[in-house]
Amino acid sequence: MDIEERNRAILKAWEDFLARDEIDPGVVRKMVADSWRRCKNLRITPYIKKGKIILKGELLLNRIKQKQELIDVALGVMDNLYESVKGSGFVVILCDEEGYLLHVVGDKHVLESASIINFMPGANWSEESIGTNAIGTALVIDSPVQLFASEHYCVGCKSWTCSAVPLHDEEGKKIGVLNLSGHYIKVNQHTLGMAVAAANAIENLLRLKKISDNLSVTNNLLNAMMDSMTDGVIATDTAGNITKFNWAVEDILGMTADKILNKNINVFIIDHLDFKNIFHANLFNTDQEVYLRTSRGKIHCTMTFRDIKVNGQVTGVLFILKKMENVKKLVHKIVGARARFTFQDLKGNNQRFQESIEMAKRAALGTSTVLLLGESGTGKEMFAQAIHNASRRRQGPFVDLNCGAIPRELIGSELFGYSAGAFTGAKKEGNPGKFELADGGTLFLDEIGDMPLDMQVNLLRVLEEKRVRRIGGQTDIPVDVRVIAATNRNLLEMVQNGKFREDLYYRLNVLTIQMIPLRNRKDDLPTLIWFFIEKYNRLMGMEVKRIDNEFLRILSEYDWPGNVRELENVIERAINLALGETLTPDLLPPEITGSVNKTIITEANRNNSCLELAAVEKQLILQVLNECNNNMTQAAKRLGIGRTTLYRRIKEYKDMKL
Numbered sequence: 164m165d166i167e168e169r170n171r172a173i174l175k176a177w178e179d180f181l182a183r184d185e186i187d188p189g190v191v192r193k194m195v196a197d198s199w200r201r202c203k204n205l206r207i208t209p210y211i212k213k214g215k216i217i218l219k220g221e222l223l224l225n226r227i228k229q230k231q232e233l234i235d236v237a238l239g240v241m242d243n244l245y246e247s248v249k250g251s252g253f254v255v256i257l258c259d260e261e262g263y264l265l266h267v268v269g270d271k272h273v274l275e276s277a278s279i280i281n282f283m284p285g286a287n288w289s290e291e292s293i294g295t296n297a298i299g300t301a302l303v304i305d306s307p308v309q310l311f312a313s314e315h316y317c318v319g320c321k322s323w324t325c326s327a328v329p330l331h332d333e334e335g336k337k338i339g340v341l342n343l344s345g346h347y348i349k350v351n352q353h354t355l356g357m358a359v360a361a362a363n364a365i366e367n368l369l370r371l372k373k374i375s376d377n378l379s380v381t382n383n384l385l386n387a388m389m390d391s392m393t394d395g396v397i398a399t400d401t402a403g404n405i406t407k408f409n410w411a412v413e414d415i416l417g418m419t420a421d422k423i424l425n426k427n428i429n430v431f432i433i434d435h436l437d438f439k440n441i442f443h444a445n446l447f448n449t450d451q452e453v454y455l456r457t458s459r460g461k462i463h464c465t466m467t468f469r470d471i472k473v474n475g476q477v478t479g480v481l482f483i484l485k486k487m488e489n490v491k492k493l494v495h496k497i498v499g500a501r502a503r504f505t506f507q508d509l510k511g512n513n514q515r516f517q518e519s520i521e522m523a524k525r526a527a528l529g530t531s532t533v534l535l536l537g538e539s540g541t542g543k544e545m546f547a548q549a550i551h552n553a554s555r556r557r558q559g560p561f562v563d564l565n566c567g568a569i570p571r572e573l574i575g576s577e578l579f580g581y582s583a584g585a586f587t588g589a590k591k592e593g594n595p596g597k598f599e600l601a602d603g604g605t606l607f608l609d610e611i612g613d614m615p616l617d618m619q620v621n622l623l624r625v626l627e628e629k630r631v632r633r634i635g636g637q638t639d640i641p642v643d644v645r646v647i648a649a650t651n652r653n654l655l656e657m658v659q660n661g662k663f664r665e666d667l668y669y670r671l672n673v674l675t676i677q678m679i680p681l682r683n684r685k686d687d688l689p690t691l692i693w694f695f696i697e698k699y700n701r702l703m704g705m706e707v708k709r710i711d712n713e714f715l716r717i718l719s720e721y722d723w724p725g726n727v728r729e730l731e732n733v734i735e736r737a738i739n740l741a742l743g744e745t746l747t748p749d750l751l752p753p754e755i756t757g758s759v760n761k762t763i764i765t766e767a768n769r770n771n772s773c774l775e776l777a778a779v780e781k782q783l784i785l786q787v788l789n790e791c792n793n794n795m796t797q798a799a800k801r802l803g804i805g806r807t808t809l810y811r812r813i814k815e816y817k818d819m820k821l
Contacts, residue, residue, distance in 0.1 A: 564609065622667065
């Protein structure tokens with residue numbers, strides 16, 4: 164059988180599979196058949212002519228940056244591979260482990276053909292995106308794959324032959340794919356062999372680079388001591404005797420070099436270290452809080468242990484000392500980045516919503532505690548982050564804690580931290596709590612109404628005294644934290660029922676901001692809908708440009724118990740399912756269309772008292788059946804009733820024409 168005859172046979176088998184869900188095993192390989200079935204189960208449209216998901220701009224640059232090491236190592240191998248096939252109509256492609264194309268090398272005319280189907284950097288060629296193809300299928304089965312012409316699931320790929328090989332790191336984890344593609348007339352088993360050899364070369368180079376990097380780190384550990392200009396670095400032998408240190412150690416201890424060199428490190432640590440345990444328990448690369456004995460008294464630090472090796476043998480220990488105040492500054496930079504929302508991100512022109520924003524802006528200017536009240540999904544955390552980012556604490560951390568999502572027995576340690584050995588399972592070095600991590604910034608306590616009563620006492624003490632004591636600790640630690648609390652509960656009612664402390668309630672209830680539920684600001688629906696459409700168009704590479712009037716009507720009549728969060732989920736779902744540029748009612752969840760249609764029936768019963776109930780109901784059922792092309796399942800969902808109930812109603816109206 165020649166190439167064209169083989170292609171026609173596979174194409175016929177593909178058409179039979181789409182029509183009758185049958186596959187001839189004598190024509191279609193099992194690997195391909197399995198992939199076709201996966202694609203059908205995923206409801207991938209087989210008539211897609213080009214890739215749909217394409218990353219551009221910053222999204223593509225960020226993904227390339229994340230895989231830069233792989234790209235740097237692979238480029239030389241790809242160039243050599245291309246030299247072997249240059250002029251033969253092939254392109255060499257490097258992808259990441261999610262199927263996104265990162266780098267392409269090939270003949271100019273082939274690259275131009277590839278671009279027509281979006282076979283270019285930034286495009287996603289996973290099975291979930293474009294059906295059966297060598298790249299996506301190789302990732303799924305984690306094995307080399309060669310696909311020929313009509314073995315591809317989608318029509319846009321059927322003129323290609325592709326050979327793909329997964330790439331793995333030294334631990335066997337998938338990190339990418341190397342692929343060779345050309346016109347199907349060029350199909351050759353040797354192509355897959357070349358791709359396998361090139362992939363092996365890339366993996367070997369990655370392993371060699373890893374070994375080289377490790378050797379470089381080991382050889383330069385002691386020299387790196389002097390490069391740490393803010394942290395103290397001490398090198399000791401295996402007994403703890405100090406052999407080297409940097410200037411920062413002298414500054415931390417307040418001592419000259421002659422009083423430090425050759426001394427045992429335990430001379431300066433108030434609670435001595437057990438060196439045998441460091442080696443026995445392999446505590447290297449772990450952190451521990453210690454108190455150092457210095458010329459200026461006791462200093463609180465964190466200490467990190469790292470082993471020093473020569474020819475694979477541990478010859479000493481490297482200690483990195485950080486003053487606790489410096490650790491907090493570092494945490495501020497890392498954790499503070501979580502406050503990403505500003506007032507510009509709060510979308511809506513509803514008058515009551517704008518009044519809440521204005522109240523929040525005024526709150527941002529002060530330092531008082533803020534209480535955000537509102538239903539789930541109304542944007543309480545967004546408001547909290549916006550207040551933080553508009554305040555004088557914007558350079559500090561924004562730390563959040565959901566009081567309702569943490570087990571009762573753990574909430575104390577999460578909020579206030581714990582000291583070494585405070586309880587079974589506690590870290591030996593202890594752990595700071597959210598108040599310490601939020602020092603100099605904002606602590607957002609979500610679902611404050613779910614906080615246990617016994618913890619409310621401790622929280623009130625911290626708010627009043629501006630000091631926190633870790634569980635099991637003996638020392639009070641000063642903290643400078645602004646608290647923003649939020650709840651969907653009626654705290655005053657809880658106070659009256661003895662479920663929330665009255666003194667804490669009045670301590671929190673200084674500046675209160677009411678969140679507006681979406682059902683009370685439906686004039687903002689169009690603004691929010693288009694905001695989310697633009698967001699998910701950008702994230703998913705889609706091009707939704709229009710909204711069907713019926714789609715908007717249903718959303719406008721829905722009550723939105725999940726508020727803005729639910730609306731965002733609905734729009735994200737609709738864009739995921741959309742095949743064209745318009746959002747239509749069939750893309751909405753059944754619970755929304757059913758809820759709206761129940762309301763229609765209820766309103767009809769209430770407002771049309773002059774009509775017989777049966778006549779009104781019959782008219783509505785006829786209308787919905789017509790809109791659903793007499794599909795009983797869809798009609799029942801839209802009416803919000805069971806299919807059996809719908810059949811019974813139809814039977815009652817014998818004159819109904821279906």
